[in-house]
Amino acid sequence: LVLPPCDFTVFGGTGDLALRKLLPGLYEQERRRQLPAGTRIVGVSRSELDDTGYRDLVTQALFDHVAEDHLEAGALHRLTSRLRHLTLDAHSPEDWDRLHGILKSDLVITTGTDTPAPDDRNRVFYLAVASDLFGPICDRLDDLGLVTPQCRVVLEKPIGSDLTSSRRVNDAVGRVFEERQIFRIDHYLGKESVQNLLVTRFANVFLEPIWNSRWVDHVQITVAETLGVGDRGDYYDRAGALRDMVQNHLLQLLCLVAMEPPTHVGGAAEASEDAVRDEKLKVLRALAPLTGREVDRNTVRGQYTSYGAELGHPSTTETFVALRAEVQNWRWAGVPFYLRTGKRMARQESTIEVVFKEPPHAMFPHSDGVTTPNRLTIRMQPDEGMQLHLTAKHPGPGGIRLHPASLDLTYEDAFEERSPEPYERLLMDVMRGIPTLFMRRDEVEAAWGWVEPILAQWQDTALEPVRYHPGTHGPAAAARLLARDRRFWQENA
Numbered sequence: 223l224v225l226p227p228c229d230f231t232v233f234g235g236t237g238d239l240a241l242r243k244l245l246p247g248l249y250e251q252e253r254r255r256q257l258p259a260g261t262r263i264v265g266v267s268r269s270e271l272d273d274t275g276y277r278d279l280v281t282q283a284l285f286d287h288v289a290e291d292h293l294e295a296g297a298l299h300r301l302t303s304r305l306r307h308l309t310l311d312a313h314s315p316e317d318w319d320r321l322h323g324i325l326k327s328d329l330v331i332t333t334g335t336d337t338p339a340p341d342d343r344n345r346v347f348y349l350a351v352a353s354d355l356f357g358p359i360c361d362r363l364d365d366l367g368l369v370t371p372q373c374r375v376v377l378e379k380p381i382g383s384d385l386t387s388s389r390r391v392n393d394a395v396g397r398v399f400e401e402r403q404i405f406r407i408d409h410y411l412g413k414e415s416v417q418n419l420l421v422t423r424f425a426n427v428f429l430e431p432i433w434n435s436r437w438v439d440h441v442q443i444t445v446a447e448t449l450g451v452g453d454r455g456d457y458y459d460r461a462g463a464l465r466d467m468v469q470n471h472l473l474q475l476l477c478l479v480a481m482e483p484p485t486h487v488g489g490a491a492e493a494s495e496d497a498v499r500d501e502k503l504k505v506l507r508a509l510a511p512l513t514g515r516e517v518d519r520n521t522v523r524g525q526y527t528s529y530g531a532e533l534g535h536p537s538t539t540e541t542f543v544a545l546r547a548e549v550q551n552w553r554w555a556g557v558p559f560y561l562r563t564g565k566r567m568a569r570q571e572s573t574i575e576v577v578f579k580e581p582p583h584a585m586f587p588h589s590d591g592v593t594t595p596n597r598l599t600i601r602m603q604p605d606e607g608m609q610l611h612l613t614a615k616h617p618g619p620g621g622i623r624l625h626p627a628s629l630d631l632t633y634e635d636a637f638e639e640r641s642p643e644p645y646e647r648l649l650m651d652v653m654r655g656i657p658t659l660f661m662r663r664d665e666v667e668a669a670w671g672w673v674e675p676i677l678a679q680w681q682d683t684a685l686e687p688v689r690y691h692p693g694t695h696g697p698a699a700a701a702r703l704l705a706r707d708r709r710f711w712q713e714n715a
C-alpha cells in the first residue's frame with residue numbers, strides 16, 4: 223500500500239508526550255522507511271523556537287528515548303529534515319496564518335523552498351494538548367480551510383474531565399470532523415500483548431469454553447508504575463488516577479477480557495472497524511453502576527506519601543485507585559473484576575490475571591502438597607508474555623504430591639521481532655486510516671458514564687485519599703477489598 227505524503231502536525235509539539243513518545247514513534251517508522259515519501263512533521267507550540275532549535279530539541283529527545291541500537295545517523299537525518307516548528311499563540315491570527323502558509327505550501331525538504339502543495343496530501347492533526355483546546359483548535363483549522371476529507375485528527379486522552387465536558391469536546395470536534403476522521407487514542411490498545419489477548423482468546427479454541435462465570439472465579443487487572451508524577455504535576459493533579467488511567471486504559475483492558483467474540487478483528491473493511499468496538503461498548507454498558515454507598519464499599523482511593531512534596535503543595539488528588547466492578551451479563555454474572563493502578567508502587571507491572579475456580583471434585587484429598595487454582599497471567603509489561611499456572615504431580619515414587627507448575631510464553635524468546643512501541647503502531651494506523659484500535663465516541667462516553675458517579679461520591683463525601691508509602695503495593699485498604707471476598711492480589715515477583 224503506497225500512502226500519499228502526509229503533513230503531520232503536532233499541537234503540543236514540545237510537550238512531554240511529543241518528545242517521549244510521538245517523535246520516537248515517528249523515528250522508528252522512519253528507520254523502517256515506512257513514513258510516506260514527502261511526509262512533513264510540524265511541531266506547534268508556544269515555545270520560541272525556530273526550525274533548527276526544534277530539530278536540536280527533537281534530536282536530543284531521540285537520543286534520550288530511542289533504544290541505543292536503533293539510533294542510526296541516516297534515519298536521524300531523514301527524520302529531522304522533515305521537521306519544522308511553528309511558535310503559535312492561539313490568539314494571534316498572524317500565527318494561524320503562518321500555519322496555513324506552511325501546510326498550504328509544498329516544502330521541498332532538501333532545499334527548503336516552498337512551492338504550492340497538491341491538495342491530495344494526507345493531513346494529520348495530533349492534539350497533544352488539554353482537551354478544552356480541542357474545539358477551538360478544530361474551529362481555527364476549519365476557518366483556515368485546512369480540513370479536507372483526507373484529514374484526520376488524533377485526540378489524546380483524557381477527553382474531558384467528566385461526561386458533560388467529554389460530550390462538549392466531542393461535539394466541538396464533531397462539528398468540524400466526521401467521526402471516521404476522529405482518532406481517539408488509547409495507547410494501551412497499541413501494545414502488542416493487548417492485541418495478543420484478542421488472538422489468544424479468539425484464534426484458539428481451548429479458552430473460550432471456560433471463559434465465563436462457570437469456570438472463572440475472578441479477574442484482576444493491575445497497572446502499577448514505579449514512577450511518580452514527575453513534571454506532569456500540573457495536569458496530573460487536576461486529573462488523578464481515576465481519570466488518568468481507569469476511565470481509559472483499565473476499562474479498555476476490562477472490555478477486551480470480557481467482550482463477546484466480534485465477527486472479525488482487523489482487516490480494512492468498514493464492518494471490521496466497528497466489530498470490536500461494538501463488543502467493547504456492550505461491556506461498558508453492562509458494567510454494574512457504582513453509586514453512593516456502593517462507591518464507599520467498592521473503591522479505594524490512595525495517595526503516596528511524598529506526592530505533595532513532589533508537587534510542591536498539599537493535594538487531595540488520588541495517585542492510586544483500586545476497585546471492584548461487575549459485568550452484568552450472562553457470561554460474567556457474579557464474577558468480580560478487580561482493577562488497581564497506582565504511581566510509585568513496588569514494581570512496574572501491567573498484568574491481567576484470570577483466576578479460575580477450583581476443580582468441582584477434590585480427587586486428591588490425601589495428597590501431600592498444595593493445589594492452587596489455575597490462573598492465566600497476561601503480562602503486558604515488563605517482559606511481555608503469558609503464563610498458565612497449573613497443578614502438576616511432583617515427580618517421585620510413593621504418594622501423589624501436588625505441585626504448582628506453569629507454561630510460559632515470553633515474547634522475547636518466542637519471536638525474534640521486536641514488539642513495536644504502541645505509539646509507533648498507532649501512528650501508522652492513523653496514517654493508513656485504520657480506526658479499529660481507537661476509541662469511538664460512544665465508548666469514551668460510556669466509560670465516563672460509569673466513572674462519573676464514583677468521582678461524584680468521592681467529591682460529595684470529601685473522601686481524603688489514604689496514604690501509602692512509595693515502593694509498596696499501595697494502601698492496605700486495597701488488600702482488604704479482596705480479603706473481604708476471601709481473595710488476594712496476585713503479586714508476581
Ligand code: BG6
Nearest residue numbers: 379409445447466467471572603
Ligand atoms: C498515560 C498516563 O496515559 O499512561 C500516565 O497519562 C501513565 O500517567 C502512562 O504514566 C502509562 O503508560 P505505560 O505505557 O508506561 O504503562
